[in-house]
Amino acid sequence: MNGWGVAGWGAAYAALGAGCAAGGQALFGLAWLGWAVAAVGAVAVAVGLAVVRLGPQPPLRRALLALCALTVAGAFSLLMDVITLIFGQGVDSRADAGLHALSAFGAVLLAGVARPGRPARAAEPVGPASRRVQLAACAGTLAFAPYVAMKLVWVLGGTFAGTDGAEMRAASERNGASGIWLTLESWGLDGTVLLAALGVFLLWGLVRPWGRVFPRWTPVLRGRPVPRWLPLTPALLGAATLAPYGVLGLGYLSLATAGAVTIRPGDFHSAADALLVGWIGFCAFAVYGVALAVAARSYWRRTASGRQAP
Known part of the structure; x- marks a missing residue:
């Protein structure tokens, strides 16, 4: 199921990037970035389908983490979009805001799927932080x-x-x-x-x-x-x-x-x-x-x- 989720998210990510590139909509002010986003989404689809077929093998986990790092970069300034929507007239670019939101969702999804299945060991006791x-x-x-x-x-x-x-x-x-x-x-x-x-x-x-x-x-x-x-x-x-x-x-x-x-x-x-x-x-x-x-x-x-x- 996790692999299917990654594949579905990758398809949506690729569609957003390809749609912006084909329609002449620049992302972050860069005309070519749409195709790069589409490529990341396509790779995510392939990795997700591989997880479905093979399970979360170590090489696939590394690929998921690499994709996660890219989507974290894509989510940059999402908080600013939220603040602008609350206190301003609207975001500067709906395409950029959509990319921010979809990237943030993907980062959480990819990190969750890449996480090892064994229970994590808490490094600090439950209670206040160090x-x-x-x-x-x-x-x-x-x-x-x-x-x-x-x-x-x-x-x-x-x-x-x-x-x-x-x-x-x-x-x-x-x-x-x-x-x-x-x-x-x-x-x-x-x-x-x-x-x-x-x-x-x-x-x-x-x-x-x-x-x-x-x-x-x-x-x-x-x-x-x-x-x-x-x-x-x-x-x-x-x-x-x-x-x-x-x-x-x-x-x-x-x-x-x-x-x-x-x-x-x-x-x-x-x-x-x-x-x-x-x-x-x-x-x-x-x-x-x-x-x-x-x-x-x-x-x-x-x-x-x-x-x-x-």
Whole structure:
């Protein structure tokens, strides 16, 4: 059944890539990428059918993992698509968003099929994560402090990096912010700050025992075990998006700070202001994304038996 699932997903992936290529729709701005996606899907179909016929042999597992790595790359920025759909007018490209979503689904499917059939051995005892993992969670939490402070200054009408709250609100309207986003700003709330709070909640739920049971304010589910996939899905999605996004962004800012590349001011009055805001934002994304990946790995290993304590 797993092999059939891989083959079916591969057919859908190939159809998306071939359809975009044949129709002249560029993916990620590259006209040839559609054919590459179609090739990955075709290989997935062949590997899936081989799994059906031969079972998950080691060579096929390696092929599945290689395909999984490619689809993780294809899922990059899916989280940004979700945020844009919630707070913006719509995604920039429906084809790209579809590729992101299908790639993320495929990454989970391929990783699951490639996983050995023997029960996984938990490397850490069930309970809180190790001290190192909790220190990583602390770092991921503290990394958001300057970012949240900056956003709150703007949403409360203050000035930061030479730009005041009214100018930032005008920029939000100009950039197509949704009614939900603008309403939150009128209430003194910033959408990204709320998402950061949810992200920190998820991060600590992965490393502390309370994250493994439903909280007391859920009357029907109170005290029941949380399914492993429920926190791991947003954690893996967030880590796969924010960690590379933040690290690549920091690399670009380093080049801009050194004068190797030129950064555009964008919505700010000068390139220096844009650099300051960029450093705060990308540092938060990079550190939090890495911390989330570390916490997700720890949670995966600590709950590997599949049995949640009540």
